[in-house]
Amino acid sequence: MTAGYLAIPMLVFLSYFFFYPALGLLFSSIQTQNSQGIIGRPFTLAHYARLIDVDLYARVFWNTLRISVITSVLATVLAYPVALVMVKSRPIVTRIITLIVIAPLIVSVVVRGYGWQLILTNGPKGMLNWLLMTLHIVDAPVSILYTEKAVIIGSLHVFFPMMVLPLASALGKIDPNLEDAARMLGAPWWKVFLRVTLPLSMPGFVAGFTLVFSLTAGSFVIPAILGGASAIMLGNLIEQQIFVVYDWPFGAAIAVVLVGVVFAVNGFSMWLLEGRRLRRPA
Amino acid sequence: MNERFSGFGAWILYAITIAMMIFIMAPLLLVMAVSVSDSYFVTFPPQGFTLKWYAKVLQDRDFIDAMRLSILLALGTTVGSLLFGVPAAFALVRGNFRGVAAIKGFLLSPLIFPALVTGLALLQVLSKLGSQDARLNLLIGHIVVTSPYVIRTVVTSLQLVDENLEDAARTLGAGRLRTFWRVTLPQIASGVAAGGLFAFMVSFDNYPVTMWLANSEYSPVPLILMRQLVNVFDPSVPAMSTIIILMAMVGVLLLEKLVGLRRALAA
Numbered sequence: 001m002t003a004g005y006l007a008i009p010m011l012v013f014l015s016y017f018f019f020y021p022a023l024g025l026l027f028s029s030i031q032t033q034n035s036q037g038i039i040g041r042p043f044t045l046a047h048y049a050r051l052i053d054v055d056l057y058a059r060v061f062w063n064t065l066r067i068s069v070i071t072s073v074l075a076t077v078l079a080y081p082v083a084l085v086m087v088k089s090r091p092i093v094t095r096i097i098t099l100i101v102i103a104p105l106i107v108s109v110v111v112r113g114y115g116w117q118l119i120l121t122n123g124p125k126g127m128l129n130w131l132l133m134t135l136h137i138v139d140a141p142v143s144i145l146y147t148e149k150a151v152i153i154g155s156l157h158v159f160f161p162m163m164v165l166p167l168a169s170a171l172g173k174i175d176p177n178l179e180d181a182a183r184m185l186g187a188p189w190w191k192v193f194l195r196v197t198l199p200l201s202m203p204g205f206v207a208g209f210t211l212v213f214s215l216t217a218g219s220f221v222i223p224a225i226l227g228g229a230s231a232i233m234l235g236n237l238i239e240q241q242i243f244v245v246y247d248w249p250f251g252a253a254i255a256v257v258l259v260g261v262v263f264a265v266n267g268f269s270m271w272l273l274e275g276r277r278l279r280r281p282a
Numbered sequence: 283m284n285e286r287f288s289g290f291g292a293w294i295l296y297a298i299t300i301a302m303m304i305f306i307m308a309p310l311l312l313v314m315a316v317s318v319s320d321s322y323f324v325t326f327p328p329q330g331f332t333l334k335w336y337a338k339v340l341q342d343r344d345f346i347d348a349m350r351l352s353i354l355l356a357l358g359t360t361v362g363s364l365l366f367g368v369p370a371a372f373a374l375v376r377g378n379f380r381g382v383a384a385i386k387g388f389l390l391s392p393l394i395f396p397a398l399v400t401g402l403a404l405l406q407v408l409s410k411l412g413s414q415d416a417r418l419n420l421l422i423g424h425i426v427v428t429s430p431y432v433i434r435t436v437v438t439s440l441q442l443v444d445e446n447l448e449d450a451a452r453t454l455g456a457g458r459l460r461t462f463w464r465v466t467l468p469q470i471a472s473g474v475a476a477g478g479l480f481a482f483m484v485s486f487d488n489y490p491v492t493m494w495l496a497n498s499e500y501s502p503v504p505l506i507l508m509r510q511l512v513n514v515f516d517p518s519v520p521a522m523s524t525i526i527i528l529m530a531m532v533g534v535l536l537l538e539k540l541v542g543l544r545r546a547l548a549a
């Protein structure tokens with residue numbers, strides 16, 4: 001069939017500018033850089049060992065995993081109500097919620113990080129502190145900016161739509177009669193949710209969780225703006241190694257580890273979704 | 283209120299939903315409020331009203347140059363990713379060869395690959411090739427990350443096309459190209475437009491690929507903004523940010539008009 005040939009330009013382009021560079025990066029991560037900055041033999045796994053052995057680097061790795069997991073869990077818990085309301089309300093409400101959820105997705109991450117910097121500014125001039133102190137919730141300003149908490153709040157804001165959209169699409173496919181039946185048979189609302197809605201929306205949850213986790217793990221801008229020196233993530237470490245230290249093999253090794261983590265999570269979620277290990281909505 | 287929700291459960295759902303809507307809008311609204319506030323250092327609550335920061339931004343050569351570069355880059359990226367992506371989507375839906383699923387997976391793989399790593403890997407290859415022109419390098423990098431979006435939206439709309447109409451056109455004597463142009467394209471136009479608009483917006487906002495491939499001479503808007511934010515704080519940052527927010531809102535409304543947001547973003 002001739003239509004197949006139409007994919008060739010795209011295949012060649014991506015092979016050359018995506019697949020081949022990715023392999024090149026993998027290759028440099030097991031090579032040695034000499035004092036002139038030239039990368040070559042001998043082959044070594046020393047860069048990977050350094051990521052585990054040096055306490056500072058290992059901490060960045062665990063920080064990244066922890067921030068990504070917490071962000072994904074928070075996104076899940078908060079996205080379920082929003083997705084439920086989005087799916088089951090009148091069309092006009094659905095439309096407004098959809099617009100509000102999606103609109104920020106298209107605003108540059110730098111701008112959104114900046115907005116959170118303004119809100120979380122330490123000291124009495126920050127919006128959150130002003131609000132908390134005006135309402136007499138706290139007496140002294142709280143310090144959230146430049147901590148892991150600020151990075152989690154920022155990441156949640158940036159990637160929240162990635163959780164709501166797949167969840168809403170899964171919830172929309174559930175036959176409402178199933179929930180009505182459960183309710184008529186006397187189940188309270190929380191039981192209907194736990195026994196009917198939640199299990200049937202699992203494919204959306206798995207897809208959303210994977211997306212939020214992968215995107216958070218690979219972030220650079222949000223930790224750079226909101227995390228300061230105390231909440232550095234793998235992306236920031238890679239940038240430092242390449243642009244400041246000029247250590248290409250080590251930078252490449254960190255990048256390979258990041259890709260490995262993201263692939264592992266994606267692989268696991270595909271295994272869950274495609275093996276029909278989850279009950280799908282009828 | 284919908285009768286599906288009632289009692290205590292409904293209250294929790296609505297309360298969380300409203301809280302999240304505020305959470306989503308707050309940072310953007312605050313940036314916009316601060317952009318017209320009349321003090322050099324940002325304080326809360328914002329004080330006074332002025333448009334002087336906008337006047338300053340519009341005279342800022344660096345920002346204007348960055349804006350021009352970003353818009354041209356996004357336009358080039360849109361054209362490039364449509365030229366590569368639309369035929370590829372056609373091949374995936376109509377091609378009848380072994381390994382279609384594997385090829386589709388390969389073509390969409392930049393979507394799950396951390397973009398930061400895509401950019402780094404590309405930088406290594408391009409510098410080995412001796413490709414010095416940052417504009418060309420950025421164009422290549424942006425097409426890599428945007429073309430999967432085009433492929434995805436066009437594949438979705440191609441799957442809805444009625445092939446009988448094409449057969450009818452062919453039977454009545456139209457050539458392949460004419461059939462595509464007059465029968466297929468009008469049916470997938472909204473998908474193509476959505477893909478193109480996506481490519482434009484993703485390119486315009488892209489940071490993780492751009493940060494590796496830009497240089498001091500050619501820096502797109504997100505990079506300029508980040509530099510002014512992190513290094514020397516410039517009081518016109520809120521005004522620049524507001525301009526970007528307003529541009530994004532126009533994009534969202536266009537997308538909503540063209541295809542409907544939920545459909546455009548459905549994976």
